[in-house]
Amino acid sequence: MDMVALKKEIIEYSKTIGIDKIGFASADVFTELKERLRRQQELGYQSGFEEPDIEKRTNPSLLLPGAKSIIAIALAYPSKMKNAPRSTREERRGIFCRASWGKDYHHILRERLQKLEEFILEKVPNAQLKSMVDTGELADRAVAERAGIGWSGKNCSIITPEFGSYVYLGEMITNIPFPPDTPIEDRCGTCNKCIEVCPTGALVQGGQLNAQRCIAFLTQTKGFLADEFRDKIGNRLYGCDTCQTVCPENKGKDFHLHPEMEPDPEIVKPKLKPLLHISNREFKEKFGSISGSWRGKKPIQRNAILALAHYKDKTAVSDLLKLLNEDSRPVIRGTAAWALGKIGEKSVIPFLEEAKRAEKDEEVLKEIDKGLHLLLNQD
Structure with a gap:
């Protein structure tokens, strides 16, 4: 099977189902990330909401035996609200962060990944696929960085050239050996x-x-x-x-x-x-x-x-x-x-x-x- 042609077909299809950016990465162990996560654990810097098993967070093969590639996706979300109500002295208001605006993004990304899975299985019926969004074991940002979706900013967000860091991330592990994309160069520079x-x-x-x-x-x-x-x-x-x-x-x-x-x-x-x-x-x-x-x-x-x-x-x-x-x-x-x-x-x-x-x-x-x-x- 022509993997380059299949990859191109998947990219084209992704545009028709509302995926704003897609990238392909190898399913190799995230060695550098593993060390970073160990250090975070030692320092007590983790939130406790993450998958506690560092091996599962950094080794895609533990999640899908025979894993060869990871497909990363990104969907851009709004950063400005239309008709935002004003807070007054009589009626003060609170605010939810932008990533919580609109329908729960977990559902939106899972639905896109489900459509992508169905498309791939039509092309490769015996393909093995495992998708996840945020609550999965893999570190979304590390996958997105490797797949060329964006670079990992100093603010610990993935920053894309097109949409900035206002993107939701998801990924799919597969046993299909796709040609990987090239990571994007870090553009944070000296900005702090x-x-x-x-x-x-x-x-x-x-x-x-x-x-x-x-x-x-x-x-x-x-x-x-x-x-x-x-x-x-x-x-x-x-x-x-x-x-x-x-x-x-x-x-x-x-x-x-x-x-x-x-x-x-x-x-x-x-x-x-x-x-x-x-x-x-x-x-x-x-x-x-x-x-x-x-x-x-x-x-x-x-x-x-x-x-x-x-x-x-x-x-x-x-x-x-x-x-x-x-x-x-x-x-x-x-x-x-x-x-x-x-x-x-x-x-x-x-x-x-x-x-x-x-x-x-x-x-x-x-x-x-x-x-x-x-x-x-x-x-």
């Missing part, structure tokens, strides 16, 4: 903007991320957020785009190629106060279709509380007192107590003191004390 502006210093150096400090990771955690990060969250409800928005390679990059990726402004930039009392059912109905909902409503609600504290929103005081007194979840009660202190309305002191007398949870009691300390030591 992403490292300089990272709100928490999570970008240790170019290409090295301490995920434990990354706001994108922190917004997905379910427990109390460490004090040092609370003021850094701003109004982010899920994810962080700072290291992408400052990147010169992303200047002017805004693609609206896939209708299902278009954001609903009221979903991705929602009012904060209604989030505090949203039911599980309402949360699922409103946010269930976006990738930012995967951890459930608790992290989003905790982040909404932090955002209201960030804004020092006095109109939210009654909502926060209600959470402090009535919510069954310690993280929500405690974060509300801290936020009340941060907002600085001294009239809530007696309510915090009353809540302290009734509270049994040690961590919540600490947060109430923090709230009281903030109020009693105001300038």
Whole structure:
């Protein structure tokens, strides 16, 4: 079989099903990545959401015996929202990161990969194929880099010449020996903007991320957020785009190629106060279709509380007192107590003191004390 001709046919077909970029790589072991991942593990820089087995992350043959090639795909997503609602003093709003706009990208990419699989199996009926998106074992960025989709930027994102870093990635391992593409030369040069502006210093150096400090990771955690990060969250409800928005390679990059990726402004930039009392059912109905909902409503609600504290929103005081007194979840009660202190309305002191007398949870009691300390030591 003519592999060059088959590869050309696949590339042409990919354009007809909404794949914006496609590349081919060998299925050799990712030796350099393996060492980097080991180092990350030793330093405690991993998020814990990754596949823990480094061998599986770096050896495609463990995932598909007889693997010869990997096909990498990229789909461009929008970076600008049309008709974005404004945050007002009466109705403050939070924000979901761009990668969570529109329909959950996992579903979009899986559907494209499924079509690609069906096309390849028509041409090569005995082909073996294994596709994955984000939650698979392989490191998407390493595959995309090897396949010439883009280079790995200092912000740890794949940056494509065409779409910047605003792309979703997916890949397919196969036993078909395709001719590989050439990786793209790194264009970051001496630019360090992403490292300089990272709100928490999570970008240790170019290409090295301490995920434990990354706001994108922190917004997905379910427990109390460490004090040092609370003021850094701003109004982010899920994810962080700072290291992408400052990147010169992303200047002017805004693609609206896939209708299902278009954001609903009221979903991705929602009012904060209604989030505090949203039911599980309402949360699922409103946010269930976006990738930012995967951890459930608790992290989003905790982040909404932090955002209201960030804004020092006095109109939210009654909502926060209600959470402090009535919510069954310690993280929500405690974060509300801290936020009340941060907002600085001294009239809530007696309510915090009353809540302290009734509270049994040690961590919540600490947060109430923090709230009281903030109020009693105001300038």
